[in-house]
Amino acid sequence: MSEPLLSVTDLEVRFKSRRGTIHAVNGISFDLRAGETLGIVGESGCGKSVTSLAMLGILPRQAYPADGSVMFGGRDLLRLKDQEMREVRGKDIAMIFQDPMTSLNPILTIGRQLTESLRRHLKMDKETAREEAVSLLDRVGISDAGDRLRSYPHQFSGGMRQRVMIAMAISCRPKILIADEPTTALDVTIQAQILELLKRLVSEEQMALILITHDLGVVAGVCDRTNVMYAGGFVETGATESLFATPRHPYTAGLLDSVPRLDASGKQRLVPIPGTVKTLMEKPTSCAFAPRCMYAVDESRREVPPLREIAPGHHVACFNPVPESDLPQGAITEAR
Amino acid sequence: MSLPLVEVTDLKVYFPIRSGLVVERHVGDVKAVDGVSLTIFKGETLGLVGESGCGKTTVGRTILRLYEPTSGRIVIDGKDITDLPERELRPLRDKMQMVFQDPYSSLNPRQNVGSIVAEPLLIHGMERKEVDAKVRHLIEVVGLPHDAANRYPHEFSGGQRQRIGLARSLALNPALIVADEPVSALDVSIQAQMINLLEDLQDEFDLTYLFVAHDLAVVRHISDRIAVMYLGKIMEIAPSQELYTAPSHPYTKALLSAVPIPDPKVERSRERIILKGDLPSPVNPPPGCRFHTRCPYVQETRCRTEVPELRAMKQGQVVACHFAEEIADGKITPRSEMVGLAP
Numbered sequence: 001m002s003e004p005l006l007s008v009t010d011l012e013v014r015f016k017s018r019r020g021t022i023h024a025v026n027g028i029s030f031d032l033r034a035g036e037t038l039g040i041v042g043e044s045g046c047g048k049s050v051t052s053l054a055m056l057g058i059l060p061r062q063a064y065p066a067d068g069s070v071m072f073g074g075r076d077l078l079r080l081k082d083q084e085m086r087e088v089r090g091k092d093i094a095m096i097f098q099d100p101m102t103s104l105n106p107i108l109t110i111g112r113q114l115t116e117s118l119r120r121h122l123k124m125d126k127e128t129a130r131e132e133a134v135s136l137l138d139r140v141g142i143s144d145a146g147d148r149l150r151s152y153p154h155q156f157s158g159g160m161r162q163r164v165m166i167a168m169a170i171s172c173r174p175k176i177l178i179a180d181e182p183t184t185a186l187d188v189t190i191q192a193q194i195l196e197l198l199k200r201l202v203s204e205e206q207m208a209l210i211l212i213t214h215d216l217g218v219v220a221g222v223c224d225r226t227n228v229m230y231a232g233g234f235v236e237t238g239a240t241e242s243l244f245a246t247p248r249h250p251y252t253a254g255l256l257d258s259v260p261r262l263d264a265s266g267k268q269r270l271v272p273i274p275g276t277v278k279t280l281m282e283k284p285t286s287c288a289f290a291p292r293c294m295y296a297v298d299e300s301r302r303e304v305p306p307l308r309e310i311a312p313g314h315h316v317a318c319f320n321p322v323p324e325s326d327l328p329q330g331a332i333t334e335a336r
Numbered sequence: 337m338s339l340p341l342v343e344v345t346d347l348k349v350y351f352p353i354r355s356g357l358v359v360e361r362h363v364g365d366v367k368a369v370d371g372v373s374l375t376i377f378k379g380e381t382l383g384l385v386g387e388s389g390c391g392k393t394t395v396g397r398t399i400l401r402l403y404e405p406t407s408g409r410i411v412i413d414g415k416d417i418t419d420l421p422e423r424e425l426r427p428l429r430d431k432m433q434m435v436f437q438d439p440y441s442s443l444n445p446r447q448n449v450g451s452i453v454a455e456p457l458l459i460h461g462m463e464r465k466e467v468d469a470k471v472r473h474l475i476e477v478v479g480l481p482h483d484a485a486n487r488y489p490h491e492f493s494g495g496q497r498q499r500i501g502l503a504r505s506l507a508l509n510p511a512l513i514v515a516d517e518p519v520s521a522l523d524v525s526i527q528a529q530m531i532n533l534l535e536d537l538q539d540e541f542d543l544t545y546l547f548v549a550h551d552l553a554v555v556r557h558i559s560d561r562i563a564v565m566y567l568g569k570i571m572e573i574a575p576s577q578e579l580y581t582a583p584s585h586p587y588t589k590a591l592l593s594a595v596p597i598p599d600p601k602v603e604r605s606r607e608r609i610i611l612k613g614d615l616p617s618p619v620n621p622p623p624g625c626r627f628h629t630r631c632p633y634v635q636e637t638r639c640r641t642e643v644p645e646l647r648a649m650k651q652g653q654v655v656a657c658h659f660a661e662e663i664a665d666g667k668i669t670p671r672s673e674m675v676g677l678a679p
Contacts, residue, residue: 043523043524043525044523157614157615159614187388188387188550188552188591188594188595189387189590189591189611190614191594192593192594192608192610193610193611193612196610214523214524215596216524216598217553217595217596217597217598218596219598220596220598220599220600220602221596221600221603221604240600241600241601244598244599244600244601245600245601254525255524255525256598258524258527259524259528259553259598260528260531260553260554260556260557260558261553261598261599262552262553262556262580262595263580263597263599263602264556264557267557269532270531270532270557271528272525272526272528272529272532273525276493276495276526
């Protein structure tokens with residue numbers, strides 16, 4: 001197997017707050033290979049966005065410096081100077097966010113914003129950068145690209161703005177694209193367009209993609225591998241197909257059972273996960289999901305379960321994984 | 337079939353656009369709802385779906401007369417409320433209530449939960465003594481902790497706040513609840529708790545729901561029938577099973593095919609219609625069928641010039657498409673560049 005492109009080890013992120021330290025990410029590790037699409041799924045507050053911000057060194061000010069390591073191209077991104085990190089960000093690793101309106105500058109034209117990184121990172125002159133910008137807009141499906149360069153973000157719809165963001169992100173041909181809830185603010189028919197676009201670009205450019213989302217359906221359609229995150233840690237990781245077909249962590253299984261499926265046959269009652277996520281005011285000393293879990297055993301309440309391999313490439317952080325005979329109905333419903 | 341509780345006929349709601357600094361001129365209208373007719377039967381859940389800006393929220397709010405209709409007729413439980421003055425409308429309001437999307441902005445942060453839930457009871461003239469007992473009961477019914485009455489909204493999570501809003505709308509024993517995106521602000525594991533609660537309450541209190549939402553999977557789960565809206569008009573109404581298995585309107589087909597399904601096997605093998613372009617503006621909607629600019633089945637005749645009326649297709653299914661039969665029979669096929677397998 002090839003060397004990983006990006007290798008995250010024991011990443012830990014803590015925040016200062018008035019009520020004490022918040023342990024947002026508690027020692028997660030994963031590898032990303034060239035051209036691979038990895039999904040990170042979880043509910044709000046599980047630390048999935050913070051993970052990506054930490055990797056790019058753009059954590060908000062209230063955060064302590066991240067612990068662990070993020071190895072990329074032989075260097076640890078967490079130890080780079082600001083100046084060195086700026087060369088990586090946008091060039092080798094690019095990111096798109098949920099809300100394209102707040103990530104675009106409202107008082108600069110689209111053209112100005114698109115050419116900025118081309119001129120900065122690729123040292124293009126003005127004219128070449130403009131031509132490149134036109135071809136980028138064209139590639140992300142914006143017609144009349146030449147005229148559109150003179151437009152401002154407010155003259156674009158939400159879906160178009162996200163296309164512009166994607167054009168900016170791929171402009172320097174990054175090796176990794178991180179997309180944080182890229183379609184959450186969009187309508188479902190527009191979401192379908194944007195996901196198609198992302199899939200096409202990822203395969204054309206041989207980019208690796210980290211897709212961060214709360215939507216299991218989006219991950220199912222896009223990602224080769226999926227990591228499920230809960231309370232700052234990965235609870236289950238594996239190839240998307242096997243993780244969805246045989247979810248072994250009670251949280252993953254619970255999530256799949258609690259979402260209504262469009263293709264459900266007949267009316268089944270949803271099975272919610274009882275309780276709520278506890279706050280992350282202290283570093284967990286036991287399984288964070290145990291209070292909500294019907295499979296929890298004594299050990300779950302004493303120790304943090306490590307990720308263990310239970311099938312080739314399929315890891316679960318649980319002392320008492322869901323037995324295969326108990327698999328949720330949603331997962332065993334055969335494809336229609 | 338049971339009796340209709342709500343009958344809406346040819347409802348139009350236009351919001352005027354004004355311009356000019358000194359004298360405001362009326363320069364146009366946002367045609368948020370443009371000729372919607374629908375019936376909600378007693379005890380059923382009618383789902384109303386569509387993308388943002390299609391007018392679904394406006395329909396919900398206008399049925400409760402929170403917005404004034406521009407024209408059309410709204411009949412609730414046999415009584416025409418379209419032009420009732422507020423004074424006569426108020427006594428009827430206890431029969432129709434609303435649950436809002438945002439559990440943060442729809443609760444007064446300076447009122448404790450007990451007083452939030454008690455307010456409608458006091459306004460409608462219930463005795464103080466009875467009110468306390470009723471509030472305790474409501475708090476229990478929606479699954480909030482016993483001591484909730486003395487606490488304030490900020491002490492509760494999003495899901496619990498949504499329960500507070502629900503307790504408030506149940507206070508007056510309404511017949512109809514208009515729920516506008518009641519679960520979209522919630523995380524999936526909490527969403528399921530809320531959906532189950534809505535279903536339980538419907539059985540217990542004989543409620544009729546108009547469930548307005550953009551998430552088709554949720555709507556399909558909870559609704560008996562579903563109405564699909566696009567740019568101020570209804571495209572199709574059908575029982576929820578039929579809408580999924582045999583959608584008649586091209587827009588419904590596209591919408592269904594765009595919803596991601598949490599199953600990689602299904603996701604990677606199903607046929608998908610990717611619509612081109614964005615929603616046109618409701619200020620100046622396309623002539624003819626409003627969907628014709630994005631429709632993969634668009635024909636040279638009629639679609640661009642003639643507005644399709646809602647007409648009956650099969651049992652209980654109505655559709656606003658000139659060519660629904662031909663599409664169902666496979667005589668008209670979609671333009672190939674718009675349809676593809678998910679790669």
